[in-house]
Amino acid sequence: MGDTLTTVTFGVIAYNEHRYLPDLLSDLLKQTYPKELIEVILVDGNSTDDTWQIMQDFKEEQDRSYGTIKLLRNPKKIQPAGWNVVINNFTSDVLLRIDAHARIPEDFIEKNIACINSGEYVCGGPRENIIDEDTSWKRMLLSAEQSMFGSGIASYRKGTDKRKYVKSVFHGAYRREVIEKVGLFNEELIRTEDNEYHYRIRETGYQICYDPTIMSYYQTRSSLKGMIRQKFLNGLWIGRTLFVCPGCISLFHLVPAAFVVGIIVCIVFGIMWSWNPMILLGITYSLFLVLSTAVSLIKKRQVMDLILPFVILTVHIVYGAGTMKGSLSMIFNRFVTIGGVQRRSR
Numbered sequence: 001m002g003d004t005l006t007t008v009t010f011g012v013i014a015y016n017e018h019r020y021l022p023d024l025l026s027d028l029l030k031q032t033y034p035k036e037l038i039e040v041i042l043v044d045g046n047s048t049d050d051t052w053q054i055m056q057d058f059k060e061e062q063d064r065s066y067g068t069i070k071l072l073r074n075p076k077k078i079q080p081a082g083w084n085v086v087i088n089n090f091t092s093d094v095l096l097r098i099d100a101h102a103r104i105p106e107d108f109i110e111k112n113i114a115c116i117n118s119g120e121y122v123c124g125g126p127r128e129n130i131i132d133e134d135t136s137w138k139r140m141l142l143s144a145e146q147s148m149f150g151s152g153i154a155s156y157r158k159g160t161d162k163r164k165y166v167k168s169v170f171h172g173a174y175r176r177e178v179i180e181k182v183g184l185f186n187e188e189l190i191r192t193e194d195n196e197y198h199y200r201i202r203e204t205g206y207q208i209c210y211d212p213t214i215m216s217y218y219q220t221r222s223s224l225k226g227m228i229r230q231k232f233l234n235g236l237w238i239g240r241t242l243f244v245c246p247g248c249i250s251l252f253h254l255v256p257a258a259f260v261v262g263i264i265v266c267i268v269f270g271i272m273w274s275w276n277p278m279i280l281l282g283i284t285y286s287l288f289l290v291l292s293t294a295v296s297l298i299k300k301r302q303v304m305d306l307i308l309p310f311v312i313l314t315v316h317i318v319y320g321a322g323t324m325k326g327s328l329s330m331i332f333n334r335f336v337t338i339g340g341v342q343r344r345s346r
Contacts, residue, residue, distance in 0.1 A: 239326020
């Protein structure tokens with residue numbers, strides 16, 4: 001594929017994203033890659049806000065600027081089904097999978113295509129967290145998200161300065177050949193569909209290239225309630241995915257659940273024998289929280305970060321509880337399935 005001939009699909013799925021979608025579409029308009037080579041596919045999951053209208057307005061205003069702009073519906077609403085709508089309708093050489101909460105620099109598409117044209121089949125780069133409003137509270141939530149306990153240790157989350165092959169990327173670019181061989185997303189996995197899809201990509205024999213020059217950004221949840229809900233559901237689907245595709249999950253994903261199990265075990269042990277294990281666990285975990293908070297305070301000098309330990313602890317427990325619930329629900333479902341027939345539990 002030559003640089004000037006490579007067509008690319010800019011795929012976005014959204015559900016009630018009227019707050020963030022306009023910013024992403026504004027970033028799309030600023031891209032340095034030739035618009036006539038860009039196919040835009042916007043998929044709405046039957047939103048109840050202005051998301052569909054925003055998509056329609058964009059198509060009406062920009063239809064002649066791009067190669068194609070397609071507006072499609074995702075009646076199932078869930079993410080993997082939405083991406084399958086994109087896959088079934090894209091016609092270009094490369095598919096770019098972009099989250100509706102994302103922001104991208106003006107050279108984002110150009111750098112992805114340059115990486116693909118260098119010989120790669122799947123690529124992506126670092127994805128940094130940002131906030132939509134510069135307040136002390138949201139800066140604190142950003143600090144929680146950026147901590148090791150918040151968003152994890154994946155290369156695309158933390159960023160490195162070296163080009164290398166990784167297990168996963170967030171805003172990925174995929175050659176058509178890869179999509180055609182790997183197929184559709186697994187619609188049984190609501191929030192871990194990308195983990196499982198990238199696992200299948202690797203199992204098919206393709207490598208996933210991490211290019212540090214391909215930068216993108218992700219809007220951090222703007223409230224503690226929203227962050228807690230996000231982390232619980234992320235943990236829930238990690239737990240369920242363990243029983244669908246264990247190879248998709250790393251040990252780091254299970255640390256919060258191990259922590260919650262440790263607390264439960266220590267409480268039971270304390271009631272029956274001794275509280276020493278609970279004290280040891282509390283001291284060890286507190287040291288990590290204090291260290292994480294101290295690093296944030298030194299770097300950002302935000303007084304609000306003094307409550308960071310409580311936020312991180314809450315997020316960690318909620319994520320772990322989600323993983324436990326997801327795992328237990330899968331175990332329970334297996335117990336009530338006899339002879340391949342699912343029985344109703346009373």
